[in-house]
Amino acid sequence: MTMTYLIQAENLSYKINEKKLFQNISFEVNANSALHITGSNGSGKTTLLRIILGISKPTRGSIETNLTSDMCYLGHKNALKQYLTVEDNLILQSIQHNKPLDTLLKDIDLYDKLDVVVSNLSFGQQKKIALLKVFLNESELLVLDEPCVGLDGKAQTFLTSFLQEELGKNKSIIFSSHINLNIDAKSINLDN
Amino acid sequence: MNILYFEFLKLRKKSRGWLGPILVFILIMTAFPLTVEFLNEDLEQAFFSILWIAVLLVMMLATEDIFLEDFNDGSLEQLVIHTESLSFVIGVKILIYWALIGIPVSVIGSIYCLGITSSYEMALLIFPVLLISSYIFLNLFCFGNSLTLTKGSVLGTLITMPLLLPLLVVLGKVVIAINLGLNYFDFLILLLGVLSIIIVTIPLIISFVIRAHLE
Numbered sequence: 439m440t441m442t443y444l445i446q447a448e449n450l451s452y453k454i455n456e457k458k459l460f461q462n463i464s465f466e467v468n469a470n471s472a473l474h475i476t477g478s479n480g481s482g483k484t485t486l487l488r489i490i491l492g493i494s495k496p497t498r499g500s501i502e503t504n505l506t507s508d509m510c511y512l513g514h515k516n517a518l519k520q521y522l523t524v525e526d527n528l529i530l531q532s533i534q535h536n537k538p539l540d541t542l543l544k545d546i547d548l549y550d551k552l553d554v555v556v557s558n559l560s561f562g563q564q565k566k567i568a569l570l571k572v573f574l575n576e577s578e579l580l581v582l583d584e585p586c587v588g589l590d591g592k593a594q595t596f597l598t599s600f601l602q603e604e605l606g607k608n609k610s611i612i613f614s615s616h617i618n619l620n621i622d623a624k625s626i627n628l629d630n
Numbered sequence: 631m632n633i634l635y636f637e638f639l640k641l642r643k644k645s646r647g648w649l650g651p652i653l654v655f656i657l658i659m660t661a662f663p664l665t666v667e668f669l670n671e672d673l674e675q676a677f678f679s680i681l682w683i684a685v686l687l688v689m690m691l692a693t694e695d696i697f698l699e700d701f702n703d704g705s706l707e708q709l710v711i712h713t714e715s716l717s718f719v720i721g722v723k724i725l726i727y728w729a730l731i732g733i734p735v736s737v738i739g740s741i742y743c744l745g746i747t748s749s750y751e752m753a754l755l756i757f758p759v760l761l762i763s764s765y766i767f768l769n770l771f772c773f774g775n776s777l778t779l780t781k782g783s784v785l786g787t788l789i790t791m792p793l794l795l796p797l798l799v800v801l802g803k804v805v806i807a808i809n810l811g812l813n814y815f816d817f818l819i820l821l822l823g824v825l826s827i828i829i830v831t832i833p834l835i836i837s838f839v840i841r842a843h844l845e
Contacts, residue, residue: 491711494845508712515704521643529636 443468443504444579444610445490450499452485459485460628463499467610469578472601472621475614477628483614484514486628487583490612510577512585516568520557524548524567527556531574542573545596562588569593573600580604582613594619633719637726648730651692655735658684659742677746678805681739682798685760689767692731693775694783696723697840701779710844717837724768724833732764755808762821763801769832770794776836779843797824 443466451461459482467473475483488494489501491511518527528539543549546566556564565588572580580601586594594617601611602621613619641647662680666672700706709716739760744753774790775783804817 491707493707493710493841511708511711513704513707515702515707517704517708519640519643519703519705522639526636526639526643529639530632 443502445501445503445505445612447490447501448499450486450489450496450501452482452489452494453497461498463626463628465624465626467579467612469608469610470605472605472611472613472623474619474623474625475612475628476616476625477614481628483628484583487511487513487581487612487614491581505579507576507578509579509581510572510575511581511583512568512572513583514587516564517571518556518564518567521555523553523555524559525552527567528571528574531571539574542570546570546593562590562593565589566593569597578609580609580611580613582611582615584615585613586615586617586619634722634726637719637723638730641726641730648692648727651688651731652734652738654691655684655688656738658687659738673746677743678802681743681756681760682763682801685735685739685764686767686794686798688731688735689764690771690783690787692727693768693771695775696727696772697776697779697836701840701843706840707844710841715837716840717833720772720836720840721829721833724765724772728765728768732768733761736760736764752808755814756805758818759801759804759821762818762825763797766797766821766825766828767794769828770797773832773836773839776839776843779840 445465445467447466448464449461450463452459460477463486465473475486477483485494489496491509492503540549543552546569548563548566548570551559551563556567559567569585569589572582572585585597589597598619598621601613601619605611605621611621611623613623658680662676663673666676697706700709709719736757740753740757743756744750747753770790770793771787773793774786774788776786777789778786800817800820804814804821807813807817
């Protein structure tokens, strides 16, 4: 039986001002699988994720997607409105996840913060709110750029278990991280 | 529906974003009589020129950072990757700005018109023109600001200005038409025609410009 891919990239290369960021990167992401993108600072991890998302175009190579729903993306920027409350920031998320919002808020120690304006939260707490959007998302592909930055140990453990759980629900994950997330994932290194 | 409410909430919570331009409009319209002779005829002569320029300035102020905030906090990236049309969201955004700034400015402008001209008819006829022109101004300034998303709004305004000049000419002619009792509805239909083209094309163009910025 041939496995259908969600993302298939062939010989991706990217140049900025004639400087090669990465070249000839090929990979395939199937359902229920994870891809860990590693590399030193400035190796092009974020750029590769943006190419996967369709925001940027590769200098060479091709990328094909076979998705039936939107991708869910968490980038370096949290896409949170600083002057709105946590609850207001979640308006665009369809709260239909199996796990109720209250439970998720408890899991990441933000249960009493729903009415708090985002600018009054710490960087780590804001990161957790951004992750909460990921937790509430029903996309079949999660794309996470350095999801552990700013998270405490408990939140990192929760994130790992959440991602492992999602993999079992026919979902796929592509993430870049300097921290090993302890989930079953293929790995590509952009330094090579 | 959620996106409509979210955009409304975003602007409403930023009182600087919507109340500021309205207050500037009130300030201009209240202050200008102080700078001319206190004869009603003199005020009437200058009123409509000041009105159109004030509406234009206020719409320029209102749209100064309409996309910049979303660009800086990563919201635009999120919009681009979701299948919901980016141009639709941009259209919604402009509509909300018009609802919270354009409509109040049009109402206040009509009240000032009544105060200066003492003519209910004039105030009633000017109101729809104000509504339409403020929406067109908003769209055009949004286009200019999207072109210079990361380069500041001054350059965007300069780029937009040539597009606004023909509209200012038409607005001047509308006042003459009302005063002479001629062709008012023809001008209104012309303005509606321009608006109906702009309302569809500008969000579409802006969506391409934003995609290019993000790339």
